[in-house]
Amino acid sequence: MYRSLIATCSGVIVFTIGFIIPMFARLDGSARATSFALLNTGWVLMVSGFSMTLYSRVHLVVTNRKVLRLLLAVIILNGCIVHIPAIITGYIARHARLQIINKLEIACYVQEIFLSSLYTFQFGRFARQDSSSLDYMRKKTLCGLVVGQVVVLGCDISMAILLFSNFYLARKLILPLNYALKILVEFFVLNQLVAFASGIARNGEVHFVENILAGLKREDEEALSSSRRQI
Numbered sequence: 001m002y003r004s005l006i007a008t009c010s011g012v013i014v015f016t017i018g019f020i021i022p023m024f025a026r027l028d029g030s031a032r033a034t035s036f037a038l039l040n041t042g043w044v045l046m047v048s049g050f051s052m053t054l055y056s057r058v059h060l061v062v063t064n065r066k067v068l069r070l071l072l073a074v075i076i077l078n079g080c081i082v083h084i085p086a087i088i089t090g091y092i093a094r095h096a097r098l099q100i101i102n103k104l105e106i107a108c109y110v111q112e113i114f115l116s117s118l119y120t121f122q123f124g125r126f127a128r129q130d131s132s133s134l135d136y137m138r139k140k141t142l143c144g145l146v147v148g149q150v151v152v153l154g155c156d157i158s159m160a161i162l163l164f165s166n167f168y169l170a171r172k173l174i175l176p177l178n179y180a181l182k183i184l185v186e187f188f189v190l191n192q193l194v195a196f197a198s199g200i201a202r203n204g205e206v207h208f209v210e211n212i213l214a215g216l217k218r219e220d221e222e223a224l225s226s227s228r229r230q231i
Helices: 002-024 029-058 065-092 099-127 132-164 168-201 205-228
Strands: none
Touching: 002 029, 002 168, 029 065, 029 099, 029 168, 065 099, 099 132, 132 168
16 A cells, blocks of 8 residues: 555656656757656556555455456556557657547546545445444544545546546646645545554454454565566
8 A cells, every 4th residue: 555655656746847847948859758758657656556545445445356356457457548548649649648548537537436435335334343332433434534535536526627628738737736635635544544443453343453454464465476476
């Protein structure tokens, strides 16, 4: 989870640098190429990195490995379908993407909304399995998750409106702020989750904590097996 958060944060920084280069540098061939490379690198890290952050969060509450693998495959496939054509056509069209390719990015917003909604739903299911002694804490955490869901939904809807209205410059200007806000929401959600899990542990109810630990263990095992395959 933290690696994907770092990737998303790096994407925000890289994209912002690529956006401001044309404002302070002479627009020769090298400056345009550098700006294009930084913009696309930051864009990929932000969009796919945030989807992987949401996937890592879902990983904590979904125990079905087939579902998890399907979600991961969809994220990878979606990234390939959206990122690769956009970068190639942008390069061929002299660093200006075709409008039809830009519209494909709506799939990323739909993906983010789905993953965030799935986590909120699954968290509610797990929370209901605990005793009524944690009603206040459960409601507080669930409200925090819903607020985070609303923020993500609002951000994605605003970007989709700009996308379909062809306000390309305004969208590029707002995109880093959009994902920076989503990252802040993710840290807020994580803090809520940690507080809830700590409260359960203090009350001797370890069911939810065990699910979280099992999810983290699965992440470590998959990362280790992936590293071994690469070696």
